Structures are given as structure tokens and as C-alpha cells.
Amino acid sequence: MPDPPIVTRFAPSPTGHLHIGGARSALFCWAFAAGLKNLGLDGRFMIRIEDTDQARSSDESARGILEDLAWLGIEWDDGPELRLGSGRTVGGDSRGVGPYFQARRVATYNAYAEDLIRRGRAYPAFETSEELEARRKAAVAAKRTYRFERPGDLVAGEFPRGRWERAVKGERHVVRFLSPREEVVVPDRVLGDVRIAPGELDDFVIRKADGFPTYHFAVVIDDELMGVTHVMRAQEHLANTPRHVAMQKALARLDTGAPFRTPEYAHMPLIFNMDGTKMSKRDKAKAARKAAKDATTKGATPASLAGACGLEEGPVAGFLAAEHDRLDVAEALARHLKVTLPEIEVWDFRRNGYLPEVITNFIALLGWSSGLKDGQGKDVEKFDMRFLAEHFSIERIGRTNARFDRAKLLAFNADAIKGMEDGAFASRWWSWLGEHEPEAASTVRRAFGDDPPASPRLVMLGRALKPRARTLREALAAARFALVGDDAYDFDQAAVAKHLQGEGGRGLDLVRQVRERLAGLGDGEFTPDQVHAIAEQLAQQSGAGMGAVSQAVRVAVTGAGVSPGIGETLAVLGKASTLARLDRCLRACVV
């Protein structure tokens, strides 16, 4: 018989998008399993959806989370099936331990709860939420630590017959676990043994009044039944783990009678914002509110903002007053005020033009490092998924919380973009545009043909964009000059005055001369090098200098003083557009 598989799992609750911290947890679990596969072992990465909160869970969220994972390249062996764009399917239940949605496993949890009750390790409890809340308040008022106090009629190991009968008759109740009275030890591969003194654990709820298991209970049952051997998750779960260990010691499998095993635990450090606060989607609302408030000090009103955003005044006013954090309002305000909301969820990064391989690389560095140095003794910190799988180990997970440094992420993303082949960049940018900026995509199609990445001019544009864009979205901003119609761009008056009209219109004169020389170039000769050579020639012959010529032409064809190199700028536009723009400038900017 082959060795049983080594199984890691990521178990998100489908109540929103995939958080960047969740992505890191998933990544480490994936890397561990993938590393075992490299060694020829049966390592498996599993996904389970923890949807026991009926009110907050949704199928759309579950699907979104799976798609974001797949986009990052974090693919699972076991779990819900997802069909990729390529037609390939990830997930599935080849081990036969599903279903992977906890809401579909309620019967199993109930069977285990009943077994626990019959063996005197759990009991129905009838206190109402209100009662409990009152007790909690009283404890806080008396400055006592609140713990649920075990009713006096219970004896560990004895079936609570009276309570059971009340419960069976339909009396509303929860089921509580009868916590052990001895020390609980959580063996953790990152932190070492964590010991909890006797009496620290109270009798916590394992089944809610609605019949659904609590998180703690479902996790313990599922991890055992699904063969999970390694639980790697964020440190925020550490304090819960003693409960899990305590339950594992009390539970036995209904099918084989074997006691539950305690998996290997590895709790990883948390990820925070640069200011030390938790990274939360609320940050987006905060940022939008701040921008909106700045705008109101400059004269905007809730009504004017609402109008500009196409929203009702009520929600906007409420948002400004921090009565709610509606994301749609935050995003509309951000769009209008041209501020970028902080990226918190994978989807945010994706939409803003970060590369998946950069994100996985960067988050892998938060709480883990390979410890390897390159030939010059520098830390190896740029790597791909393959490297991660090969070098990941639990031993090298750190213990200290990390802050999410957006500047460094941006730098990594910028480097990755710079390092792309021209053609690769063009096609990735194009597909990003199609997905996230459809309007710009159709403009690109108009300007560069039906298959833009195949257009030499678009590839040329891409080459010019790469060093100027840290994200695919920034590339769009840098490309605007080429996407606007030949007669549709505005002239920056200051730039016109300085570079065209100044010194008695010398700039305009240079534009005229450039236009003449450019007109002599054949279509096939309209390359960055040829165009640049012409500009340089004129710069020399006229004695004006390259700066004067370039800036004059630049302002003439783009309206502003900033664009890629002058040769590239004109070549990307092409001969016809360049001449049309030059002519337009000559008409529009005469003194």
C-alpha cells in the first residue's frame, strides 16, 4: 500500500474577494505540496469552502476566490472544480473525500456531534444569546475574565440524558464541547510548542442553533476526514488552535473507530499595512472618504460629488459622514477624483495591472525567505513559482509580522514589465486592456488594427512604454498620446509658449523644417532610428540643439512636453498621423 498523501489545504470562507493575506496562505500551502511533488512524493494541495455562515456566504464569492487563485497560478489538486480559460479543469475529488463545501456536509458534523454527546464529551446547552450577553457584560463590569461556566449537572464522560431529551423534543439549543481540564499543547512547526494552562478553555459552541457547525468543529472534522496532514495558516488562528487540539483528542472516526490525529501546524506571521493597521477592505472606503473630504474643502459638496459620480446625494452624504462604507460609492468617488484606492484583494491588484507572477513572488517574501544568495552575495528575492516550490520549507517561515510595502511591490512589478520581451508585453497589455479597460481596448484596435499585438507599431509602442510603466494601468496612461485622435489632443499652453512660440517662434520654425524633412521619408523608413536621425541632423544644422528640436516636435504631436523618445514617439504614430499632427500644430499654434 502506498504511503498516504501529504495534504495541505486552504479553506476560505466565501464572503468576499480573496484577500492578499489569504493568497499568501494559499501560496505557502501550495508551495509545500508542490515541493513534495518535486521529490516524487504524493503532496496534495486542497481547497475547501467554509460556507457555514449562511447569511454571509455566496456562490459568487466562492467562484471569485477560485478564479483569483487560478489567475495567480495557485492550482489545487483537490477541491471544487474550476474550468480555466484554456479549457483545462483544476480541482476535483480524485481521493473521494468531498464534498468540499461545508454546507453540504452538515449531516456528517451532526453525526459527530451526537457521538460526542453520547460519549459525554459534548452537551446541548439552552442558554439564549441574550442571557449569555448579560453574563458577559456583568463579567466585564466586575473586571472578571468572562468564560462560559459549565452547568453543574454535567459530568465529563457521562451521557447527559436529560439535556439530550429536551434537545430531541425540539427545544432550541446549541451544542457545547466539554473542554478538558488539563493543559493543552499545540505543537507548531514555526513557533514551537504553545502551551495553554488548564482552565483556559471554556465549553465553546460546536453547533449553532441553526444546526450548522461552528468553524472550529467543522474544521476539525473535515481536516481529519479529508486527510489533511499539514495546517498552515495565519497566526490569527493560533489562539483557536488549542480548541482544535482538544477536540481532536476527544474525537474518534465513526467509520474506523480510529482516534483523530493532530496535524502538523505552522502558523505564519500576519501582514499589515505600512502604518501597522490591518489590511482591510475598509481601507478603500477610508481612502475614498479622505479624497472626497479634501475635495469638499475645495468647494465640492455631497450633491456636486454625487452628480459627478452619477449617484444619489443621500448615499454620498452618508458615505462622507462615515455612516457606511459602501464600496460602490467609494469606487465611484475614486474614479471621479482620480485617486487610486489601496489594493487589498487580489482582484484589486489584478485590475490595476499587477502581474500575477510578481504578486506571488512578492507575497512569498512576506514571512518567508529562501536564505539564498546570488553570485554577488545578494539575497535571492526575484523568483518564480517553480523556484518557490523547489525551495519552500516550513523551517524558513519567519515569526515576525510583516508590513505590506506597496513601493517595493511596485518596483518589482516595474522590473518585471521592463524585463518582458517586446512582443510578450504587447500581448499581455492587450489582453489586460480587453479584460479591464474595454473602451481603451477598442481605441487600440482602431489605432493598431484588429490584432494589435501583431502590429509592429504597437510592439514599438510597448517597447517605449515598458520603462515608463510600473503597472499595465500606468502603461495605458503613458500610451494616451498614441490613442487620441490626430485632431483631438489638447495643447498645453505653457508648453506651447515655451517650446513653440518662445524666442520669436523658433520652435514653430523647427517644426516646419522637421515636417519637410519627414515628408521625404518613405513609409518603410519611418522608424525610430530614421526619425531620430532627421531630428538630430536638423538640431545640428540649425544650431538649435536636440533639446529644442525634440521638445518643439513633441509638443506639436502630443500637445505636451512629456512622451517617449522623439524617434519612438513619431514612429509609433506613423508617418500619416505625424504629418497630420504637425500640420495641425502649425495651424493652431501660430503666434
Next chain:
RNA sequence: GGCCCCAUCGUCUAGUCCGGUCCAGGACGCCAGGUUCUCAUCCUGGAAACAGGGGUUCGAAUCCCCUUGGGGUCACCA
């Protein structure tokens, strides 16, 4: 507040397990130069950390203790 976890440049970290090669290395950011037709890119250089105090030791960033600081968690949410 109880319980638990953590502690190297502003940030991510190497070095800590197996004290000496560390007056602590790298990356991002920052500062100063340089290249350049603008903006970027690129190149060179620089400032920048072992939280504090006690031990142990010939010797401590590395081991022990205390203090301080940070964080997590205390739900019929996961």
C-alpha cells in the same frame, strides 16, 4: 484586562538553531552625483538597524532572565 505570540536599517529581510569569519550583508524607498531631447530608464556613491537593562562567556545580534514595545485572540464569524 486574561491568555498567547513576536522583537536586526523607514520597510521586506540575511545572519540567531550549531556564540568568534558581523565596527552586521542584500533589496525597496530616501539622499547626492552621472548618462540623456522631455518624462522615465540606466549607472555610481551615500546615510540608515541588532528596543533597553541585567546575566552566562575569553568573546553575544546570536544563549538565559527582566523591562519596554508591537501584535493576535477572547462570538451561536470564519
